[in-house]
Amino acid sequence: MSIGELINGSLQAYIAVSFLLFVVGLSIVLMRRSLLVQFMGVELMLNATNLALLAFAKWRGGDVSGTVLYILIIAVAACEAAVGLALIIGLFRRLGSTDTDGADALRR
Amino acid sequence: MSLTPNETAAILPLAIPAVAACLIPIASLDRDQSTQKWIRAAIFAIAIIALGASFWYTTRIWGSGMQPSYRYLSLDRLAQFAAIFVQISAVYAVLQLWDHLHHEGWVKGEILALLLFSVVGMMLFAATSNLVLMFLALELFSIPLYALTAIVRVRTKAFEGGVKYFLTGAVASSCFLMGIVLLYGMTGSFDLNVIAQSLAKGVLDPLALLGAALLLMGFVFKVSAAPFHQWTPDAYEAAPHPIAGFMSVATKGIAIIALIRVFGAHLVPIAEIGSRAQTAFAALAVITLIIGNLAALSQTNFKRMLAYSSISHAGYLLLGFVAGTTEAHQAILFYLCSYLLMNLGAFGLLSAFGLVGDDTQFRDMRGLGWKRPGIGVAATICFLSLAGIPPTAGFIGKYLLFKELILQGHVVLAIIAIVASLVSVAYYLKPIIAMYMEPPKEDSEPVIAPFAGATVLVSGVLIIVLGLIPGRLLDGLVKPSIIQVQGGAADAEVEVVEISLEELSPNQLKDSF
Numbered sequence: 339m340s341i342g343e344l345i346n347g348s349l350q351a352y353i354a355v356s357f358l359l360f361v362v363g364l365s366i367v368l369m370r371r372s373l374l375v376q377f378m379g380v381e382l383m384l385n386a387t388n389l390a391l392l393a394f395a396k397w398r399g400g401d402v403s404g405t406v407l408y409i410l411i412i413a414v415a416a417c418e419a420a421v422g423l424a425l426i427i428g429l430f431r432r433l434g435s436t437d438t439d440g441a442d443a444l445r446r
Numbered sequence: 447m448s449l450t451p452n453e454t455a456a457i458l459p460l461a462i463p464a465v466a467a468c469l470i471p472i473a474s475l476d477r478d479q480s481t482q483k484w485i486r487a488a489i490f491a492i493a494i495i496a497l498g499a500s501f502w503y504t505t506r507i508w509g510s511g512m513q514p515s516y517r518y519l520s521l522d523r524l525a526q527f528a529a530i531f532v533q534i535s536a537v538y539a540v541l542q543l544w545d546h547l548h549h550e551g552w553v554k555g556e557i558l559a560l561l562l563f564s565v566v567g568m569m570l571f572a573a574t575s576n577l578v579l580m581f582l583a584l585e586l587f588s589i590p591l592y593a594l595t596a597i598v599r600v601r602t603k604a605f606e607g608g609v610k611y612f613l614t615g616a617v618a619s620s621c622f623l624m625g626i627v628l629l630y631g632m633t634g635s636f637d638l639n640v641i642a643q644s645l646a647k648g649v650l651d652p653l654a655l656l657g658a659a660l661l662l663m664g665f666v667f668k669v670s671a672a673p674f675h676q677w678t679p680d681a682y683e684a685a686p687h688p689i690a691g692f693m694s695v696a697t698k699g700i701a702i703i704a705l706i707r708v709f710g711a712h713l714v715p716i717a718e719i720g721s722r723a724q725t726a727f728a729a730l731a732v733i734t735l736i737i738g739n740l741a742a743l744s745q746t747n748f749k750r751m752l753a754y755s756s757i758s759h760a761g762y763l764l765l766g767f768v769a770g771t772t773e774a775h776q777a778i779l780f781y782l783c784s785y786l787l788m789n790l791g792a793f794g795l796l797s798a799f800g801l802v803g804d805d806t807q808f809r810d811m812r813g814l815g816w817k818r819p820g821i822g823v824a825a826t827i828c829f830l831s832l833a834g835i836p837p838t839a840g841f842i843g844k845y846l847l848f849k850e851l852i853l854q855g856h857v858v859l860a861i862i863a864i865v866a867s868l869v870s871v872a873y874y875l876k877p878i879i880a881m882y883m884e885p886p887k888e889d890s891e892p893v894i895a896p897f898a899g900a901t902v903l904v905s906g907v908l909i910i911v912l913g914l915i916p917g918r919l920l921d922g923l924v925k926p927s928i929i930q931v932q933g934g935a936a937d938a939e940v941e942v943v944e945i946s947l948e949e950l951s952p953n954q955l956k957d958s959f
Contacts, residue, residue: 353631353653360624367617376613383620387627394631403636407578411623414585418619421592422612428596429605441606 352393359386373426373436380422384415449516456514456521459504459529460566460573463536466496467562474555489555493540493562501533518576518637527779527927528572528703531786535696536565538790538901542688545895546797550598550686557597560590561692568700575638575707577626584622584664587700588615591693595685601803607684614667614677622664628657642712650718658719661708662726668701670694671734671760679741679753683806688898690749691793694756699782702763706775706928714770727767728859734761735866742873749806751873752792755832758870759785765863766847769854772928777846779924784831784839784912791828791905795821795877798902800893808876813886815878821899824906826878831909833874834867839912 359382366379388408395404426436433440449457473489504526507514513522521529539561547553567587574580592615596608630636632654633644645654667674682690714720738758745751766778796806798821799814815822831840844867851860912919 360620363620364617367613373609373613380613380616380620383617384623387620387623390624390631391627394627397631398634401634403578404630407581407627407630407636410578410582414582417585417589418612418616421589422609422616425592425596425605425608425612428599429602429609432602432605441609 349393349397353390356386356390356393359383359389371438373429373438373441376438377419377422377426381415381419384411387411452512452514453516454514455507455512456516456519459500459507459521460519460569462500462503463496463562463569464566466492467559467566470555470559470562474559486553486555489558490540490544493558494537496562497533497537497540497565501530501537504529504533518574518579519570520575521573523927523929524703524707525569525573527923528700529569530923531699531703531782532565532568532696535692535699535786535790536561538786538794539688539692541897541901542691542790542794542797543686545800545898546686546688546802549797549800549802549893549895552598552600554597557594557686557689560594560597561689563587564590564594565696568696571700572703572707575712577629577636577638577641580704580708581619581623581626584668585619587697588619588668591615591689591697594689595681595693597689598686601684603804604684607680607682611677611681611684614674618664618667618674621660621667625657625659625661625664628653628660632657638708638712642716645713645719646716650716655719655722658713658723659726662723665701665705665708666730669698669705669760669763670757671730671764672737672757673733675734675737675757675760678757679750682753682756683747683749687749687793687796687801687806690752691790694752694793695786695789698756698760698763699786702778702782705767706778710767710770710775720770724768724770727764728856731761731764731768732859732862734758734764735863739866739869739873742870745873746809747807748796748811748877749793751876752789755870755873756789758866759789759832761866762844762847762863765851765856765859768856768859769847769850771850771854774847774850774854775928776920776924777843777850779927780846780916780920781843783919783924784843784909787905787909787912788828788831788838788840791825791902791909792832794898794902794905795825795828797898798825798893798895800895808880809884810887811877811880812884813881815881817886818893818899821902822881824903825881827906827909828902829874829878831913833871835871837910837913839909839916842913842916 363379363382363386366382367376370376370379388411391404391408395401398404429441430436470489470492473485473492507521508526513520515521540558543557564587567583570583571580571587574583592608592612595611596604598604626636629641632651633641635641635644663674670678682694685693709723714723735758738754738761742751742754742758745754763778763781766774799811799818801810827838831838834840834844848860848863
């Protein structure tokens with residue numbers, strides 16, 4: 339299969355890949371115990387929505403509003419990353435690791 | 447680009463706190479802000495004045511009866527109600543923060559800037575029916591809240607709670623976003639009116655249903671209803687007390703109000719979504735009531751108890767969506783008003799008693815009711831109101847909700863809710879017992895907390911007033927909000943828009959301002 343065929347694939351294929359990425363991201367957040375990896379899982383979920391969004395926008399004849407939301411999502415994800423990484427670094431300075439098993443002070 | 451007075455009126459209530467939020471970091475640049483009292487006072491004054499001005503402007507718009515709009519931003523009656531709701535809870539939080547941060551010995555300006563950005567996001571969240579703007583508003587109020595949870599950097603627990611809140615919140619935002627994208631993909635629009643019309647035609651695609659479900663999940667997370675409630679106790683325990691109070695009231699309230707707009711007014715009228723949504727709401731409400739109340743019973747930490755109590759209140763509020771009528775939505779809004787007073791009063795109690803850091807166990811409160819009788823009585827009223835005991839506002843709110851539930855034939859749900867609120871009396875009595883029945887701790891220096899104390903007292907008085915004469919709030923504020931949104935949802939929408947345009951000639955606007 340050539341690259342052209344891949345890019346011009348059907349909407350269903352794009353949505354299926356997007357759902358797959360979304361589920362993978364979600365399971366990373368739920369199952370992994372390292373904060374940084376969990377954070378990457380969140381980013382993967384956001385990018386899965388981006389993929390679905392662009393596929394839908396293309397399917398609707400290159401709808402501009404969908405493409406605009408895509409750019410907004412990237413900006414928002416960057417803002418989220420700024421705050422999230424700051425929190426993770428803060429916790430790392432306190433605990434000396436980014437392992438969520440160490441972050442159990444609130445459970446005691 | 448020039449704006450008409452109508453457009454200016456729509457933007458100003460949001461613009462005022464946004465500008466103030468940008469000013470506050472400049473004012474707090476000084477490294478000596480923890481030593482210079484006048485700088486701290488100026489920072490807090492900016493926040494209070496901005497919130498006050500925005501509140502004053504919103505009430506003027508409400509009084510004049512107009513519903514200004516600018517592009518996707520439409521400040522209709524429900525949005526105005528939401529704005530007033532958020533502004534009042536933010537004023538509560540700022541006043542309590544002044545005392546609480548001084549007790550903690552950690553006064554910084556950025557906490558207020560973040561709070562104000564969050565306020566802007568919340569007002570925007572309730573004031574639009576465009577899903578793109580709604581997502582941006584959701585992030586605008588969530589991201590500052592993640593930071594606010596962990597803002598007192600001297601505490602390890604603060605970071606832990608902040609990270610947990612951030613991770614779960616980011617997942618919920620992603621789900622919310624996926625819901626938006628799926629609805630957009632199935633209908634080709636981000637506008638709720640168009641989406642609802644498009645979905646109402648023809649057979650419902652499973653993807654659209656999935657989209658609606660994911661959207662609902664995002665809301666349920668923000669409302670902190672089970673099974674998406676685990677972040678709540680951790681985040682509330684980590685956050686400074688007034689911020690925890692603000693999160694519990696404003697986030698929940700704004701998510702409920704947006705739920706009324708998105709589901710109540712637009713998606714539920716579509717039969718195929720409506721019936722499933724009703725089942726989902728009923729299931730969520732029952733699980734939330736059971737988990738929230740049972741978990742609250744075993745808590746020894748006052749803040750965690752309040753967190754589980756706020757989860758169970760989310761259950762009562764969701765029951766209103768099961769009934770789903772106009773009256774039920776009005777009951778939800780009234781319940782939110784009483785919830786604002788009683789929960790911010792209960793969280794304010796911690797600041798008023800000067801309990802800092804981790805000293806939020808019941809045993810830290812023992813005997814304090816006798817030391818500070820006024821605040822003790824007002825806080826007792828707040829707890830009784832949370833438990834739903836007459837003649838408080840909390841009782842009226844529950845009465846209105848349960849009445850509507852029974853009228854709609856959901857008797858079993860109403861019985862579960864009544865049993866749940868009877869159980870809740872047990873854990874709301876704990877702080878009262880601690881305050882009055884146990885001997886006080888060894889003498890410490892007296893706590894100075896004028897503003898936090900005042901907020902608790904005002905809450906206590908207002909709860910009793912609302913409990914005795916609920917009619918004015920109901921007729922004046924709650925009923926108009928819902929009538930308008932229902933009118934906007936039905937076919938009469940075009941009519942409503944025309945009328946409001948006629949009413950809004952520029953001259954009239956000049957007269958009213």
